[in-house]
Amino acid sequence: MKTLFPEIRPYRTELLSVGEGHELYIECSGTETGIPVLVLHGGPGAGASEQMRRFFDPERYHIILFDQRGAGRSIPHASTEFNTVQHTIADMERIRNHLGITRWVLFGGSFGATLALLYAEQYPQQVCGLLLRGVFLSRQQxxxxxxxxxxxxxxxxxxxxxxxxxxxxxxxxxxxxxxxxxxxxxxxxxxxxxxxxxxxxxxxxxxxxxxxxxxxxxxxxxxxxxxxxxxxxxxxxxFIEENQILENAGKLNGIPGYIIHGRYDMICPPDQAFALSEQWQDGELLLVREGGHSAFDEAMIDALVGSTCRMAKRLGSPESEA
Structure with a gap:
C-alpha cells in the first residue's frame, strides 16, 4: 500500500494581489522543472493543508498550492466580497500566467474537484491532466x-x-x-x-x-x-447553472484523468463520480472500497498517490517508487 511522500518545504511563498482587495497565498515546492500541478482545496473555504504537498513525488512534480479567496492564509480572511466560482477560475489563470506555466495538471477534491472541472471546461487547452477526488457536481440534489x-x-x-x-x-x-x-x-x-x-x-x-x-x-x-x-x-x-458540469463534460474529452472516489463517501455520494465518468470518456473511475470522503483515509492515500505516479508516467516523467 502506497503512503504519502516525505514532508517537504516550499521553495517559494508569496501573496499575489488579484484585485478587489484580495491577496492570495501561493506556494511552490518540488521540482521547478517538473510537471506543474495546481492543488485545489475544497470547502469552499477550507484552505490548503501542507499535507497536500505529499501526494506528489517532489522529483517529478512542480507542486503549486494556494489558498482561495478568504481562505487559509489569503487576505482578507473569510471575505465573501468578490468571491465566486468565476473569480476563482480567473484567479487560477492569473496564477498560471504569473508563474509562467503553459499547461498544468489540476488536483482537486470535493469542491476542489468542482473548481478543477469548471476550469478545465473553460480552459481545456491549459490542462494536461485531471486528478479528482470526491467529486462534487454542486447540483441541487x-x-x-x-x-x-x-x-x-x-x-x-x-x-x-x-x-x-x-x-x-x-x-x-x-x-x-x-x-x-x-x-x-x-x-x-x-x-x-x-x-x-x-x-x-x-x-x-x-x-x-x-x-x-x-x-x-x-x-x-x-x-x-x-x-x-x-x-x-x-x-x-x-454560482453555476444546474447540471452545468455534466452538460459541458464533452469539453473534457482529450484530457486524461483519474476519478478517485470513496465507496463510502458520505459528503459526496459516489453516484456523482459515476455520472461524470459516463460523460468524460478520458476519465478513469476508481471506486475505493475502503474509502470515505477524506483524502487521508489509508485506502484513499494509496489510490491518490498511485494516480499521481501514473499521471507522471503518462505525461512523460521518469518513473520512481512511491
Missing amino acids: DLNWLYKEGAGRYFPDEWHHFIKEVEGKTGEDLIEAYYQRLDGKNELARISAAKAWARWEVEISTLRPSQTSADYFLATHTAIALAKISSHYFRNHS
Whole structure:
C-alpha cells in the first residue's frame, strides 16, 4: 500500500494581489522543472493543508498550492466580497500566467474537484491532466443530500447537533440561517455556528474518526472561513447553472484523468463520480472500497498517490517508487 511522500518545504511563498482587495497565498515546492500541478482545496473555504504537498513525488512534480479567496492564509480572511466560482477560475489563470506555466495538471477534491472541472471546461487547452477526488457536481440534489435529507439518515446524532444550531431548519433554510449568523455581528454566535458547520463535515468525512482532521477543521480560523464561504456559495447555488458540469463534460474529452472516489463517501455520494465518468470518456473511475470522503483515509492515500505516479508516467516523467 502506497503512503504519502516525505514532508517537504516550499521553495517559494508569496501573496499575489488579484484585485478587489484580495491577496492570495501561493506556494511552490518540488521540482521547478517538473510537471506543474495546481492543488485545489475544497470547502469552499477550507484552505490548503501542507499535507497536500505529499501526494506528489517532489522529483517529478512542480507542486503549486494556494489558498482561495478568504481562505487559509489569503487576505482578507473569510471575505465573501468578490468571491465566486468565476473569480476563482480567473484567479487560477492569473496564477498560471504569473508563474509562467503553459499547461498544468489540476488536483482537486470535493469542491476542489468542482473548481478543477469548471476550469478545465473553460480552459481545456491549459490542462494536461485531471486528478479528482470526491467529486462534487454542486447540483441541487447534491446540496439536498448534505443539508436536507440523505447524510443525516446515516449520522442522526450529528445531524441533530447540526440543525439544532439553527432551530431545526433544513435545506435552503438551513444554509441561509447559517449564513446570516456567520455574517452577523455577534462574535460568539458566529464562532458557535462556524464550529457546528465544521463539525458536521468533519464527523461524516472520514471512514474512521480522525483527530488530526478535527483539529484542523475545528480550529476557529479555519472553521469561520469554511462555514462562511461555504454557506455563501451554497446559498447562491455555487454560482453555476444546474447540471452545468455534466452538460459541458464533452469539453473534457482529450484530457486524461483519474476519478478517485470513496465507496463510502458520505459528503459526496459516489453516484456523482459515476455520472461524470459516463460523460468524460478520458476519465478513469476508481471506486475505493475502503474509502470515505477524506483524502487521508489509508485506502484513499494509496489510490491518490498511485494516480499521481501514473499521471507522471503518462505525461512523460521518469518513473520512481512511491
